[in-house]
Amino acid sequence: MSDTSRSSAPTSSYKPVAFRGGGFAPRPHRWVGLGVFVSLILIVEVLTRAGIITSLTLPIPSDVFWTLVELWQSGMFYKHMVPSLTRLVVGALIGCTVGVSVGILIGLFSLARAGLVPLVAAIFPIPKIALLPLFVIWFGIDEMSKYALIAFGTFTPTVVATYGAVDNVDRTLIRMGQSFSLSWVSIVRKIVLPGAMPGILSGLRISLAIAIILLVAAEMLGAEYGIGAYILQAGSLYDLERLFAGVAILSVLGVMVSTLIGTLERILLKWRV
Amino acid sequence: MDLKLDSIGHSYGDLEILRDISLDIPKGKIVCIIGPSGCGKSTLLRMIGGLEQPGRGQILQIGDVPDGCLNPLTYVFQDFALLPWRTVEGNIQLVLEDHRLGAQQTEAIIADVLARTKLSDFRQALPKQISGGMKQRVALARALAVNPAVMLMDEPLSALDSQTRELLMGDLVALWEREPFTAVYVTHNLNEAVRLGHSIVLLSRRPGRIREIVEIDTPLADRTLGDPELERKQVQLWQLMRDEAVAADQELLSV
Numbered sequence: 001m002s003d004t005s006r007s008s009a010p011t012s013s014y015k016p017v018a019f020r021g022g023g024f025a026p027r028p029h030r031w032v033g034l035g036v037f038v039s040l041i042l043i044v045e046v047l048t049r050a051g052i053i054t055s056l057t058l059p060i061p062s063d064v065f066w067t068l069v070e071l072w073q074s075g076m077f078y079k080h081m082v083p084s085l086t087r088l089v090v091g092a093l094i095g096c097t098v099g100v101s102v103g104i105l106i107g108l109f110s111l112a113r114a115g116l117v118p119l120v121a122a123i124f125p126i127p128k129i130a131l132l133p134l135f136v137i138w139f140g141i142d143e144m145s146k147y148a149l150i151a152f153g154t155f156t157p158t159v160v161a162t163y164g165a166v167d168n169v170d171r172t173l174i175r176m177g178q179s180f181s182l183s184w185v186s187i188v189r190k191i192v193l194p195g196a197m198p199g200i201l202s203g204l205r206i207s208l209a210i211a212i213i214l215l216v217a218a219e220m221l222g223a224e225y226g227i228g229a230y231i232l233q234a235g236s237l238y239d240l241e242r243l244f245a246g247v248a249i250l251s252v253l254g255v256m257v258s259t260l261i262g263t264l265e266r267i268l269l270k271w272r273v
Numbered sequence: 274m275d276l277k278l279d280s281i282g283h284s285y286g287d288l289e290i291l292r293d294i295s296l297d298i299p300k301g302k303i304v305c306i307i308g309p310s311g312c313g314k315s316t317l318l319r320m321i322g323g324l325e326q327p328g329r330g331q332i333l334q335i336g337d338v339p340d341g342c343l344n345p346l347t348y349v350f351q352d353f354a355l356l357p358w359r360t361v362e363g364n365i366q367l368v369l370e371d372h373r374l375g376a377q378q379t380e381a382i383i384a385d386v387l388a389r390t391k392l393s394d395f396r397q398a399l400p401k402q403i404s405g406g407m408k409q410r411v412a413l414a415r416a417l418a419v420n421p422a423v424m425l426m427d428e429p430l431s432a433l434d435s436q437t438r439e440l441l442m443g444d445l446v447a448l449w450e451r452e453p454f455t456a457v458y459v460t461h462n463l464n465e466a467v468r469l470g471h472s473i474v475l476l477s478r479r480p481g482r483i484r485e486i487v488e489i490d491t492p493l494a495d496r497t498l499g500d501p502e503l504e505r506k507q508v509q510l511w512q513l514m515r516d517e518a519v520a521a522d523q524e525l526l527s528v
Contacts, residue, residue, distance in 0.1 A: 176354035179322060180344050180368040180419065190367060194358045271358040271399050 059240040064248065067241040081249075084215060084226040087143065088253075091150025092211040099155045099207070100200060103162020107196070108188065113163070120159050128153040129217045136221065146218040153214040154207040161203020162196065169195035198272065201265050208257045212250060227253075274345065274422040274455075275300050275335040281320060282329035282480075283313070289480040291317060294330070296474060296483065298423065301453040303493075305466040308476030309514065309521035314459045315427055317481070321457055322346040322425045338422055343372050347421035351428040353408040355400045355415075361387070362396045365415045386414040389448060406437035410444065417448075424456040430465060439498065442468050446493045463510050467503045468496050475513055478521035485513055 041061045047053045048060045071077045105112040106120075128149055135152075139145040169192050177187040219228025227246055234242035276298040283291040290313040298304050298321075308314045319325040321332055323346065338345045355364050362383055369379050387393045390410045400408055409429060416424055430438045442465065448454070460466055466473045467489060475485040489496075489506060496503055 172350065172352055172354050173356060175324060176348070176350060179324060179346075179348040180415075181371070182368070183371055186371050190370075191356065194356070269358075271401065 055240070059244050063241045064244045067245040068248065071245060080225050080227055080230050082225075083223070084219065084228070087146045087150060087218065087226070088211055088215050091147045091215070092154050092208055094147060095151035095154030095211070096158050096204060096207055098151070099158025100162050102155075103159045103200075104166060104188075104193075104196075106159065106163040107166025108192070116159075117163075120156055124156045124160065128214060132217065132221055141222045146215075146223070149218045150211050150214045154211045157210060158200075158203055158207045161206070162200050165196035165199020165203070166192060168199060198265075198269055201261060201268070205258065205261050208261070209254060212254055212257070216250065274338055276321065276423055276455075276457075277333040277335055278317075278321070278330070279333060280330040281317065281327045281332070283316065283320070283327050291327070292480040292482045294476075294481070294483055298455065298457055300336075300455050302471040303449065303454075303456045303458055303469050305458045305460060305470030305473045306476060307460055307463065307466050307473060307510070307514070308481060309478050309518040310461060311521055311524075312476045312478055312517075313481040314476055317476075318348075318425050318427050318457060318459045321423075322348055324348075339420075342420045342422050344368065344419035345422040347416045347419055347424055349409075349412050349416050349424060349426045349429045351431050353400075353405075353412045353432070355408055355411055357400050360397050360399055361392060361403070361411050361414075364400070364411055365418050368415055368419055382418050386417045389417060389451070390414040390444070404437070405433050406441055409433065409441060413444075413448075422455060424454055426456055426458045428460050429458075431460065431462065438462075438465070445469060446496075450494050463507045463514070466510070467507045469493065473506075473510065475510060478517045478524065484517070 044053070044058060045061045048055065048058055071080075102112075102116065102120075106116050107113075131152070132145070132149060135145040135148050139148045173191050173195065174187060177191050182190070215226075216228035216231065219226035220232045223229040227249055231243055231246035231250075234240075234246060278294055278296040278298075281291055281294040282289070294317065296304070306314045306317065316325060320327045323332075334345075356367065359367060365383050365386060366379065369382060374382070384393070387396065390413055392407070392410055392414055395403060395407065400411070403411070409432075412429075430441055433441065446469070458465075458469055470489060471493075473487045473489065474483055475487065476482065477484045487506065487510060489503075491500075491502060
C-alpha cells in the first residue's frame with residue numbers, strides 16, 4: 001500500500017506552471033480606431049432615421065455628409081479653408097518659433113531661466129480667448145489680431161515643452177562634447193538640439209491642437225470667411241447639418257496635424273530605440 | 274608629453290574626498306588607478322582632464338603637445354557617451370568637425386581608426402543597432418581619431434559583461450602594442466588593473482590618498498589570462514584593498 005502511494009504521488013503532482021505574465025504592453029491594432037468611428041456614425045444614422053433621436057438633438061449623419069459635398073461643389077469650401085489655414089499656419093509658426101527659441105534660451109542660460117520661467121508660468125493659465133477684445137484693440141480687427149491670438153496661445157505650451165526637453169538632454173553627452181573641446185555652438189547645435197528634439201515635437205503636438213481651438217475662437221469675432229465663421233453662422237441659424245459639417249472639418253484638420261507630427265517624428269527620430 | 278599631479282586635494286563642502294595626491298604619468302605608459310567605491314578616483318580623473326577644478330594643488334603638463342594632436346587629453350567614458358542620432362561614422366566625425374580638416378583628411382582619419390578598432394563594416398550603423406562592446410570600440414575609435422597625448426579612461430569596461438571585457442582588454446593591449454599610448458585608467462576591477470597597468474596606484478577610502486603604487490614589469494602582450502605572476506599581484510593588491518573596501522562599505526551604510 002505504501003509502495004503504490006509512493007510511486008503514484010510524484011506523477012499526480014506533476015502540474016504545468018500556470019502562465020501569469022503578459023499584458024501591460026500596448027500592441028498596434030490598425031483598423032479598430034476607424035471601426036469605432038464608423039460604428040458610432042452608423043448607430044447615430046440608424047437612430048436619427050428611426051426618429052428615436054429627434055432632428056433637433058442631432059442631425060442625420062448622411063445629411064451632414066451631403067452638406068459637405070455641397071460645400072465642396074459650391075466652391076465655398078476653399079473660400080473658408082484658405083483664410084483659416086493661413087491664420088493657422090502663420091499664427092502657429094510665429095508662436096512655435098518664438099516658443100522654441102525662448103525655451104532653448106531658458107534651457108541654456110540660468111539668467112533667462114530665473115527671469116522668464118515665472119513670467120511664462122503667469123501667462124500660461126490665462127485663457128487667451130478672454131484677451132481677444134484686447135488683441136483687437138492692439139492689433140486691429142483684421143488678420144493681425146487673429147495671428148496674435150494663435151501665436152500667443154501656442155507660445156506658452158511650446159516654451160514649457162522646449163525647456164523641459166533641453167533639461168532632459170543627457171548631461172554625459174554634453175560632458176563628452178566638452179571633453180573633446182567642441183565649441184559652445186557645436187555643443188548646442190549637435191548635442192543639445194537633437195537631444196531635445198523628441199520633447200520639442202511632443203510639445204508641438206499639444207501646441208498645434210491648441211492652435212486649432214484658438215483659430216475657431218478668433219474667427220468667431222469679426223471674420224467673414226473661415227471655418228470658425230462658418231460654424232458660428234450655422235450655430236446662430238440653428239442649422240445643425242452645417243454646424244456638424246464645420247466640426248467634422250475641424251476634426252479632420254486635427255487628425256491631419258497629428259499625422260504630420262507623427263511623420264515628422266518618424267523621420268527625425270529614426271535613431272530612437 | 275608627461276603629466277604631473279602636484280599634491281591634489283579636494284572637498285565637497287565639509288566632505289574631504291581627495292588628500293595630497295602627487296603622481297607622475299609618464300609618456301607611453303598606462304597608469305591604473307584603483308580604489309574602493311567612493312574614494313574619488315573618477316573625480317580625480319575628471320580633474321586630470323580639466324572637467325573639474327581641484328580645490329588644492331595643480332595638474333601640470335610637462336613638455337609640449339605632440340604635433341598632429343587634436344585633443345591632448347581625451348576621455349573614454351564608462352557609458353560610452355555616443356550620440357544616438359549619429360551613425361558610427363558620424364560619432365567619430367563629430368569630434369573632427371570643429372578642426373576644419375577638409376573632407377579628405379577627415380575620411381582618412383575615420384577609415385584608419387575604424388580599421389584599428391575592427392569596425393570598418395559597421396560605419397553606417399546606429400548606436401542602438403550594435404552591442405555594448407562595439408559601442409565602447411566606437412568610443413575608443415573616436416578617442417583615437419583626435420590623436421590624444423593622454424587617454425583618460427573612466428571604467429571603460431565596467432558596463433560590459435565579462436566575456437566582452439576580456440575581448441576588449443585584448444584589443445586595448447593590441448592597440449598599445451601597435452602604437453604605445455599614454456593612459457590613465459580608472460577601474461575598480463583588479464584583474465583589469467593587473468592586465469593593463471604598467472603601474473597601479475591604489476587609493477585609500479575617502480578621503481582618497483595614495484596607499485601604494487605597484488609596478489608590473491611584465492610586458493602587456495605577455496600578460497595572459499591566469500598568469501600566476503599576475504594572480505600573485507592581484508592577490509597582493511586585494512589584500513591591500515580589502516580592509517579599505519570593507520571600511521568604505523560600512524562608511525556608506527553609516528552616512
